[in-house]
Amino acid sequence: LRKNVEDFTGPRERSDLGFVTFDITADILNEKKCMVFFLTCIHLQSIFDWNVKQLFLYLSAEYSTKNNALNQVVLWDKIMLRGDNPRLSLKDMKSKYFFFDDGNGLKGNRNITLTLSWNVVPNAGILPLVTGSGHVSVPFPDTYETTKSY
Amino acid sequence: LDFLDDVRRMNKRQLYYQVLNFGMIVSSALMIWKGLMVVTGSESPIVVVLSGSMEPAFHRGDLLFLTNRIEDPIRVGEIVVFRIEGREIPIVHRVLKIHEKQNGDIKFLTKGDNNAVDDRGLYKQGQHWLEKKDVVGRARGFVPYIGIVTILMNDYPKFKYAVLFLLGLFVLVHRE
Numbered sequence: 001l002r003k004n005v006e007d008f009t010g011p012r013e014r015s016d017l018g019f020v021t022f023d024i025t026a027d028i029l030n031e032k033k034c035m036v037f038f039l040t041c042i043h044l045q046s047i048f049d050w051n052v053k054q055l056f057l058y059l060s061a062e063y064s065t066k067n068n069a070l071n072q073v074v075l076w077d078k079i080m081l082r083g084d085n086p087r088l089s090l091k092d093m094k095s096k097y098f099f100f101d102d103g104n105g106l107k108g109n110r111n112i113t114l115t116l117s118w119n120v121v122p123n124a125g126i127l128p129l130v131t132g133s134g135h136v137s138v139p140f141p142d143t144y145e146t147t148k149s150y
Numbered sequence: 151l152d153f154l155d156d157v158r159r160m161n162k163r164q165l166y167y168q169v170l171n172f173g174m175i176v177s178s179a180l181m182i183w184k185g186l187m188v189v190t191g192s193e194s195p196i197v198v199v200l201s202g203s204m205e206p207a208f209h210r211g212d213l214l215f216l217t218n219r220i221e222d223p224i225r226v227g228e229i230v231v232f233r234i235e236g237r238e239i240p241i242v243h244r245v246l247k248i249h250e251k252q253n254g255d256i257k258f259l260t261k262g263d264n265n266a267v268d269d270r271g272l273y274k275q276g277q278h279w280l281e282k283k284d285v286v287g288r289a290r291g292f293v294p295y296i297g298i299v300t301i302l303m304n305d306y307p308k309f310k311y312a313v314l315f316l317l318g319l320f321v322l323v324h325r326e
Contacts, residue, residue: 054206056244056263060226069252072226075258079206079263097268102249102257117227119244121207129227 048082055080056119059095063112065105072097075114110139172318192218192287197231199242202230203262211298214242216287224248224256224282228274229289232260235274240286243269249279257281 048055058077065071075095099106106112117131163221184193199212208214216231224230226245233240243260246268250256257279270278303310 056207056227058227062152067251070248070250072248074226074246077263080321081206097246119207119227119229122292124293127229127289129225 046126051122051125052082052120053123054082054121056121057116058118059114059116061099061112061114063105063109065101065109067102067103067105070099071105073097074102106140108140112140114138128143154163164199190215190287191219191220194215194231194240194286197240197242197286198300200239200301201241201262204242204244204262205264207263208242208292209294211295211301213293213297214289215291215293218285218287219288220282222288224258224288230260231286231289232280232284233286234272234284235277241269241272242289255281 056077056079058074060072060074062070062072074097077096114136115131117129120128120130183195187193189195191234195216197214197216199208199210199214202210214229214231224245228245229242230239231242231246241260241262243262243265246259248256248258248263258281259268259270259279273280303313
C-alpha cells in the first residue's frame with residue numbers, strides 16, 4: 001500500500017510524502033527458519049550473548065532521486081532488550097516516522113529498497129551496525145493521491 | 151602525617167625533581183589525548199553522555215569513544231555526536247534521515263532514542279538539517295558509568311579542586 005501525497009507544507013515546501021505499510025517477521029534468536037511474507041527475514045545466530053544489552057532495530061528505505069544521489073529514511077524502529085521476545089511478527093505496520101523526501105523524488109520512483117538493520121548495544125565495548133540480509137524493493141506510483149486519508 | 155615529614159626532609163634538588171616528574175606526567179597525558187584526536191579524527195574523541203535522551207542504550211555518565219574519519223559516510227542508524235551552531239554542549243543522538251548529493255554534500259536529521267520527536271526543535275532557528283561540519287564524531291564504542299566522575303566534577307566544582315589538589319599532592323610527595 002503506497003501512495004504519494006503532495007499535501008504538506010512543513011518546514012519543507014511541498015515535498016513528496018510517501019506512505020508505506022509493511023509486515024515484519026523476524027526471528028532473532030536461533031536458527032529456526034522464519035517466514036518471509038512481505039519483508040526481510042533475519043537469522044541471527046545467538047546474537048544476544050552475555051555482552052549484548054539491547055538491539056536497536058530499524059527499518060530504513062533507501063533510494064535515489066534527481067535532487068539527491070542517496071537518500072535514507074528510517075521508517076520504523078524498535079528497541080529490543082535482552083530478555084524480550086526475540087521473535088517479531090508484526091503485520092500491517094504503519095511507518096513510525098513521516099516518509100518525507102527532500103523534494104519530489106518519490107513520484108514514479110520505481111526503486112525504493114527497504115532494509116532491516118540493527119545496532120548492537122553491548123554492556124561495554126564496540127557498537128556495531130549490522131544490516132540484515134535480504135531486502136525488499138517497492139515502487140511508488142506515478143501519480144499523487146489527492147484525497148486526504150487521515 | 152608522616153608524608154609531611156618526608157617533604158621537609160627533601161632538599162631543593164629533590165623537590166625540583168618531583169616537580170619535573172609531575173610536569174612529565176601532565177605532558178604525557180596531553181600527548182596521549184592529542185594522539186587520540188589525530189587517530190580518530192575527532193576534536194573530542196571521548197565524550198560523556200549528559201542526558202537520558204538515548205536510554206536505555208546510554209545513560210548519564212556513560213563514556214563514548216568517537217571517530218570522525220571523513221571517509222566514513224554518515225548513514226542512518228549511526229549514533230552521532232554533534233554540536234549545534236552557537237551552542238557548546240554536544241548532543242548524542244541517532245541519525246534518522248539522510249539526503250546526500252552526488253558530490254558528497256549531505257544533510258541529515260537526528261533523533262534521540264528516548265525522545266518522542268526528532269531533533270528539529272533543538273536545531274538553530276531556521277535550521278532544518280545538520281551537516282558534516284556539525285559532527286564531532288560517530289560513536290564506535292562505549293563504557294558505562296565511568297564518566298560520572300566528570301559530571302560530578304562539573305556539577306560540584308569544589309569536588310574538582312579537591313581531586314586536583316589531592317592528585318598534585320600525591321605526585322609531589324611520592325618517592326618514586
